[in-house]
Amino acid sequence: MNRINKKLQEDKKLLSIYFTAGFPHIDDTVTIIQNLEKSGVDMIEIGLPFSDPLADGPTIQDSSKKALQNGMTSELLFEQLKDIRNTVSIPLIIMGYFNPILQYGVEAFCKKCKAIGIDGLIIPDLPVDIYHSEYKSTFENYGLKNIFLITPQTSDERIHYIDSVSDGFIYMVSSASTTGAKSGFGNIQTDYFERISTMNLKNPQIVGFGISNKDTFNQATKFAKGAIIGSAFIKHLKENTIEDLNSFILPILNKH
Amino acid sequence: MSYNINEKGYYGDFGGAYIPEMLYPNIEELRENYLKITSEPSFQEEFHQLLKDYVGRPSPLYFAKRLSEKYNTKIYLKREDLNHTGAHKVNNTIGQILLAKRLGKTRIIAETGAGQHGVATATVCALMGIECVVYMGEVDIARQAPNVARMKMLGAKVVPAISGSRTLKDATNEAMRDWINNPVDTHYIVGSVVGPHPYPDMVARFQAVVSKEIKNQLLEKEGSEDPNYLIACVGGGSNAAGTYYHYLDNENVKIIAVEAAGKGVETGESAATMVLGNEGIIHGSKTLLMQTKDGQITEPYSISAGLDYPGVGPMHANLYKTGRAEFIAIKDDEAMKAGMQLSKLEGIIPAIETSHALAVFETKKFKPEDIVVVNLSGRGDKDLQNYIDYFKL
Ligand SMILES: Cc1ncc(COP(=O)(O)O)c(C=O)c1O
Numbered sequence: 188m189n190r191i192n193k194k195l196q197e198d199k200k201l202l203s204i205y206f207t208a209g210f211p212h213i214d215d216t217v218t219i220i221q222n223l224e225k226s227g228v229d230m231i232e233i234g235l236p237f238s239d240p241l242a243d244g245p246t247i248q249d250s251s252k253k254a255l256q257n258g259m260t261s262e263l264l265f266e267q268l269k270d271i272r273n274t275v276s277i278p279l280i281i282m283g284y285f286n287p288i289l290q291y292g293v294e295a296f297c298k299k300c301k302a303i304g305i306d307g308l309i310i311p312d313l314p315v316d317i318y319h320s321e322y323k324s325t326f327e328n329y330g331l332k333n334i335f336l337i338t339p340q341t342s343d344e345r346i347h348y349i350d351s352v353s354d355g356f357i358y359m360v361s362s363a364s365t366t367g368a369k370s371g372f373g374n375i376q377t378d379y380f381e382r383i384s385t386m387n388l389k390n391p392q393i394v395g396f397g398i399s400n401k402d403t404f405n406q407a408t409k410f411a412k413g414a415i416i417g418s419a420f421i422k423h424l425k426e427n428t429i430e431d432l433n434s435f436i437l438p439i440l441n442k443h
Numbered sequence: 444m445s446y447n448i449n450e451k452g453y454y455g456d457f458g459g460a461y462i463p464e465m466l467y468p469n470i471e472e473l474r475e476n477y478l479k480i481t482s483e484p485s486f487q488e489e490f491h492q493l494l495k496d497y498v499g500r501p502s503p504l505y506f507a508k509r510l511s512e513k514y515n516t517k518i519y520l521k522r523e524d525l526n527h528t529g530a531h532k533v534n535n536t537i538g539q540i541l542l543a544k545r546l547g548k549t550r551i552i553a554e555t556g557a558g559q560h561g562v563a564t565a566t567v568c569a570l571m572g573i574e575c576v577v578y579m580g581e582v583d584i585a586r587q588a589p590n591v592a593r594m595k596m597l598g599a600k601v602v603p604a605i606s607g608s609r610t611l612k613d614a615t616n617e618a619m620r621d622w623i624n625n626p627v628d629t630h631y632i633v634g635s636v637v638g639p640h641p642y643p644d645m646v647a648r649f650q651a652v653v654s655k656e657i658k659n660q661l662l663e664k665e666g667s668e669d670p671n672y673l674i675a676c677v678g679g680g681s682n683a684a685g686t687y688y689h690y691l692d693n694e695n696v697k698i699i700a701v702e703a704a705g706k707g708v709e710t711g712e713s714a715a716t717m718v719l720g721n722e723g724i725i726h727g728s729k730t731l732l733m734q735t736k737d738g739q740i741t742e743p744y745s746i747s748a749g750l751d752y753p754g755v756g757p758m759h760a761n762l763y764k765t766g767r768a769e770f771i772a773i774k775d776d777e778a779m780k781a782g783m784q785l786s787k788l789e790g791i792i793p794a795i796e797t798s799h800a801l802a803v804f805e806t807k808k809f810k811p812e813d814i815v816v817v818n819l820s821g822r823g824d825k826d827l828q829n830y831i832d833y834f835k836l
Contacts, residue, residue, distance in 0.1 A: 237739065238741075239607070241620065242620075248606055252606075261737055286723045286724045286725070286734065286738045286740070288738070289723055289738060290734065290736065290738030291737075291738065311463040312461050312462060312463050312727070313461065314460065314464070315464075317459065317461065336463065336465070337464060338468075340465075340467075340627075341464065341468070345467070360464070360465060363626045363627075
């Protein structure tokens with residue numbers, strides 16, 4: 188069974204962390220992943236940086252820009268990750284925009300992911316319709332889960348369609364926003380989380396965008412299976428060493 | 444074979460809507476409604492009334508006698524520079540503001556490069572009394588100062604885009620991010636035939652009035668609707684799309700598209716997408732774009748802010764790939780010279796974007812009996828400082 192599906196069966200709320208590969212320093216990728224696992228993180232999204240990250244706010248724009256200046260590429264990321272499965276066993280997902288993957292070659296990219304032990308992909312600008320008609324079989328041939336986003340604006344009909352195409356989890360974007368734009372949740376979010384939780388979807392949901400600490404993690408996971416932290420973690424990386432991830436992660440997991 | 448869009452939103456291999464899910468409801472709302480709304484008689488009536496009384500259409504098709512003598516061929520200039528606000532851009536913004544109103548939108552956002560689209564958007568927002576926010580690269584704000592002032596006078600808020608090369612690409616990114624953050628009340632008036640489907644088709648349809656008029660005007664002046672050549676400059680490609688639209692599938696009419704070579708296609712400072720680009724995705728559309736081997740979009744360069752874009756609309760990518768259009772890359776210096784020449788020969792100071800199209804006559808020879816129509820996409824007022832600096836006027 189794919190590591191993502193297995194992880195989702197665990198009887199706990201899951202904490203997933205996003206970071207941009209190549210940030211703050213080009214060679215930090217493996218250390219960050221290893222230290223996140225040691226801190227007790229359940230799943231990791233490794234961001235493949237892109238020059239024009241449309242769905243991202245200033246924090247991830249900056250980390251992406253820095254990572255590219257540092258020299259990060261798809262090829263280099265694969266090289267860095269080639270032995271990652273010797274030391275890390277939690278699910279690993281690559282999150283990146285479609286153009287770099289298209290240039291690498293979708294099939295070649297998937298093949299490389301499988302060889303390394305990547306479990307899934309999140310490609311925000313590859314819509315479910317195009318994935319379904321053009322790329323689904325390629326992803327499946329290489330055992331990769333493709334994770335789709337839904338937002339408070341997504342219609343029930345479309346959510347059911349996305350649920351039917353998904354096998355893993357649904358990435359539930361907390362509000363109509365780019366990453367890192369809003370922090371904290373209001374009634375709109377709570378209503379939305381609750382509405383989705385009553386839809387009887389076959390895939391569990393993991394909430395992302397706007398989660399930055401223990402409070403927002405707890406709010407988001409009241410109805411959902413887990414939550415993803417991105418921008419707030421990138422900010423932590425800016426101000427701390429990559430050896431010191433516990434001070435960010437442990438309070439969220441109630442482990443201090 | 445048709446060179447127009449198919450029912451799936453593609454021109455050949457190019458087009459589509461590669462957008463994050465956050466934008467799906469906005470784009471879907473447009474896709475479902477744009478043809479329905481724009482074909483309503485009341486829409487058409489209001490659109491054409493405004494084009495006539497407010498924009499000043501039809502724009503003249505002017506036989507450029509002295510320019511024709513110089514190049515020994517028959518050159519007509521389609522005078523989009525005479526439109527209200529000084530360029531073709533307003534044809535599209537009139538159409539989109541009427542659409543936005545019918546969709547119940549109360550806030551408008553736009554990106555702009557040269558500032559012509561920003562001004563045209565600010566203008567129609569003032570006309571309709573709707574809030575307007577325009578994103579513009581910091582570099583472009585500096586080189587197109589008169590247009591920034593015009594937008595402010597028209598009541599728009601101009602927000603500098605400070606990421607990337609701080610030009611048109613980055614302004615477009617910022618506008619899309621704004622739309623993600625304001626999905627319900629806001630309409631994004633895209634300024635060219637770029638972006639996710641249905642934008643390329645919608646903008647092309649609003650600009651198609653240009654070729655419709657050319658047909659009537661040529662029939663009257665030359666006894667035939669068909670010129671031998673159509674020439675237009677291509678940034679994203681909206682003035683070109685309008686010029687070609689009603690001739691796309693009429694292969695008796697040859698199509699020439701002019702890109703900005705910047706300092707030269709091999710210098711690394713260029714915006715010649717066809718020469719330097721390959722297939723990929725930019726701003727939600729599969730098209731040709733300038734990028735690294737790793738799929739990072741590269742920073743373009745052109746002296747002209749309106750052509751300083753690393754991609755091109757999917758219609759044009761298809762015209763290139765199929766060979767339907769001939770693409771010519773014109774350098775900064777060649778364009779500036781052509782702009783000066785038109786001023787001296789015809790008493791018309793063109794926008795620097797347009798000057799690129801005019802420079803074609805130096806590189807390509809036409810027959811004396813050829814009828815060549817050039818889209819004079821905009822006037823040069825906004826570029827005066829650039830002309831002053833370049834020619835030390
Ligand atoms: C006068 C003029 N011509 C041409 C362009 C290029 O745009 P497009 O290729 O969409 O016509 C611009 C853009 O700002 C412009 O202002």
